[in-house]
Amino acid sequence: MELTDRAQFLLKALIERYIDEGQPVGSRALAREAGLNLSPATIRNVMADLEEMGLVASPHTSAGRVPTVKGYRLFIDSLLTVKPLERELIQDLWDDFESLEDPQELLETTSQLLARLTRMVGLVTLPRRQQISFQHIEFLPLSQGRILVILVTDDQEVHNRIIRPDKPFTPSQLQQAANYLNAHLQGRRLTELRAALIDELKAAGERASGEMMSVMEMAQGMFGAESMDEDFVLSGQVNLMGFSELSDHQRLRMLFEAFEEKRDLIHLLDQCIGAEGVQIYIGEESGYGPFEPCSLVTRAYEVDDRVLGVLGVIGPTRMHYDKIIPLVDITGKLLSCALNQKLSSPE
């Protein structure tokens, strides 16, 4: 069965109404709302068709209709008319972005902005290790043979780590090692750092002193895979408590647990990273239980044409896609710009 224009129009009207009101939409209301001069009975016929196609459903016999995931999908893919954002808002966003120097802070603020503007949950993943490169390293001796390693990556992010090597090093040894690493590894991807270091050492061959070697071994250790996990920043979790569809205690709890757990959500976000433009998971489409009553709207952000991560919002499936989608889109673009601007042109 194919979908007539009228049916599409009515589906659109129904979903818009449902998004506004949050309650099953009946035939009479829809007849009034839609503007086509049709009687409720006619609408009912169309609704029966839509239901047969799995685009709408009714919670029980004597309630109106509610969009299904499939219905939302069609709505978003081909029926939706997005509302462009006001210039003013974009400017405000940009001002916020520009005023922040620290990239970490920038990501956090972005997440908070998304949460505040949508009144849902905002989220921004931290830059992926595969995409960022070594820029600068510094060793700072601490007490008791412990060493503070400061690693600056090319997204201007600063990573600190304290290590405790097996044997002590003198400040000058450390300085030497840092110089060596800075000279030879700049621009290498973090993920290949370890291998690169080994190569370098081999190439340097016997010339490197034994001491030097052991400093290198130490440095090598800290590039290990476990050192920086993938992670993300969440904001505005409380906002979800305002939605009636999430008033179920059990559901809400599972959702919050999923946020705290992080692992599954990271996995889900990883899938979004490849997509062009705004990516949307509606309800169960995410394939992840706790998110069933929610939708996820994401978009990648990039620097220098490398996709560093994704950002987006999580909210109830019944959300104002017409506003959320452009907002996420713009925010992604602005964040990319802001990061680009801070990008170092080496030396």
Place this chain on the structure above:
Amino acid sequence: MELTDRAQFLLKALIERYIDEGQPVGSRALAREAGLNLSPATIRNVMADLEEMGLVASPHTSAGRVPTVKGYRLFIDSLLTVKPLERELIQDLWDDFESLEDPQELLETTSQLLARLTRMVGLVTLPRRQQISFQHIEFLPLSQGRILVILVTDDQEVHNRIIRPDKPFTPSQLQQAANYLNAHLQGRRLTELRAALIDELKAAGERASGEMMSVMEMAQGMFGAESMDEDFVLSGQVNLMGFSELSDHQRLRMLFEAFEEKRDLIHLLDQCIGAEGVQIYIGEESGYGPFEPCSLVTRAYEVDDRVLGVLGVIGPTRMHYDKIIPLVDITGKLLSCALNQKLSSPE
């Protein structure tokens, strides 16, 4: 009216039972439980006395009794018999603490441990600025005249900040400035850093070059009050969703909002910082609305006999104080030890 021994004993039994079961305790149940060979009628008489003294209350005429805040207070202050922790658990905790190098990570782990062990919310405040001292500073030039400032404090914490000074500086100028600051300001409290810097500059007098002056001005800016706010780490917020007394959506929401807001909670924690040993706020005692259904159990942690911050747990007023109190106490001690161990004996 004074409180007889028997009345105290019964109050204790009542509260213990209430903490276990979570429901108003009736006279019959208490008569059975308490082990004194008394009839329910007698118990009722005692209960009437306790009620008159404001130690217990009944939700309605035909329900049992429930402890009031005043009742809990008496219970905790003079009736409670705490359960000592198992050696094994303490050892486990200590192993966790010892294996972590990074202080920031240490605090986060502590918070998570508290949350996991109590199945409530764990919290650890970050070290107070008043109590930590300058140890080392480093300037790293980035692109576009931006400078990465790395500040190491004497609690071995590392603070990063990116600043963009009005005019550019050469690497050697920065090096010079760092040397100067490291030489002259070591050991000064963070809060007095700004003033100290001005003093130093005055003392150095005209001898300092104009360039030097402006580097200093820049450095000065970054010690400003706003740079590092007081903050804390919360863990296990979801745990609160398991408690029936917090099943009220509205209450829970206010509580979560309070966590996200941070400000008021910080203020409350500040008050705990002075107290000796374990400090407890029961329900409304905190004087802070959203926390009314909760209790807060805290304890300071210190390094070198300086109180750096507090840690503790938040949970429903009906909690197992006999286990929670010693746990918080031990955790505070262990954290203090762990931090002390990592403390630097300068150079």
Place this chain on the structure above:
DNA sequence: CGTTAGCACTCTATTACCATGAGTGCTAAA
């Protein structure tokens, strides 16, 4: 005088029941 049994009373929680109203599907007429 402290303790206890007995009893009337209060209040909650649960269940059943009914009326209401929104919305449907179907049928037959326009």
Place this chain on the structure above:
DNA sequence: TTTAGCACTCATGGTAATAGAGTGCTAACG
């Protein structure tokens, strides 16, 4: 193809009845 009419379904909200838990009070008991 559209629409009016109608019987039907089901969630919702209110009322009444019932059961049960626990109390306070009084009077008897040791």
